[in-house]
Amino acid sequence: MIVFFEVSVLLAASIFVTKTIEHKKYSESKGLVNKSKNGKIRGITSFAIEKEAERMLETALKRTIEDGETIFIDRKTIFEQLSTILDTVQRNLNDSIASLDRLKINQQEVTEITDKEVYPMYEKLYTAKIEAKKPTMPFTTSRKFIGVARDVYRESTVRFRGLMKQLDKKSIVPDEKDLRILAEAISLKRNNFKKDTFYIASLDNHFCGKREPYEAIPGEIERKFEIKCRLPIEILANIETELGEFPKAKVKV
């Protein structure tokens, strides 16, 4: 079983600031990283993912500096405190990455896959979402029902506008970095793991969304690219079932 670790899972597995302060998905993410460490799965990632994870940690720390929490503390103490947090999470991140393979990825191929396959897939999903929800005037020949039909049309138009607003806010189409991450996974699957079951471990709705407007994404990725996008807890349950370690776990999503 091949598991491609995406940024969100690597980060969740690194945010363990103390026993009481940890990322809410820390235990399942770390659990999956440990499966790779123990050789139960082959965990892989890419250099771009590693860099992006580091960048996000550093940005969160920059924002912490701007927060009021450190305003009354002298500069040297702030540096002592924040450098300790930075060291902790980066050492955790390094530890997670050390148990994963980073394979060579053809960046030219990744660009082509991004432009010709990944972006069009998301764009198509976005268009399909809009088309499916677009209201049409209900057909009626009876004068008696024209008023009702107008009301129904009006209501569905309002609902449609709501959906458009939601889609605008949380666009189905991810940013360029996520598009490339999926393209990297596709490239690895095609070149190195043609016959293997290939997972992307992610917490990001753009890969394994469960609710509106993302719910069609994982199914489409699986259908088009034979890649299963799953939450770490779902992959853990699959590993346990496959290896017969435990009875099939109930997965609450």
Add this chain to the structure above:
Amino acid sequence: MMEIIFEKIIKECESCLEKKVVSDELIDACKNGIIESEKMENESMGYHDIIHALKLFSAGRTCKLILQKCVTELEQSRIKKENPKTLGELAEIMGETANLGVSLSSFFASKSGSCEMNSIRSRTFFLQEMAERIEIIDPIEKRLDLVPIGVRNSFLKNFAEMRQNHSE
């Protein structure tokens, strides 16, 4: 100048190991190393990029904490007359600390780019883990406990918000 101070620690370490005696010169070299590490800590705080500044600060602080503990251990070993044993245990970590000090000094002298920074960072982590293993410095979890809970929470909150915006 700073590089010479750290190179002196390596030189004195080798000389003491050969003679199997903790010399005054070695203790003095470590004390000078502590002063230089503190200077680098202070200098790093003025660095324009805050993340780079924190990374440099961490490197300087790691050197300082290790050398402080080494000086205490070396002085105590002289009192207890246990020179060779203590020296053998500490020589490796003092050598690694001095190497990081040299890299750090040359970084400040030349203001080198991100490549040198990556090397400083990995050396810092290597040194921290090594020092934690032989109990020269506290484990990182213990040091993290000293960071006020409000600051730790603030980091977690900022991180969670960022991921939320990224559609997690």
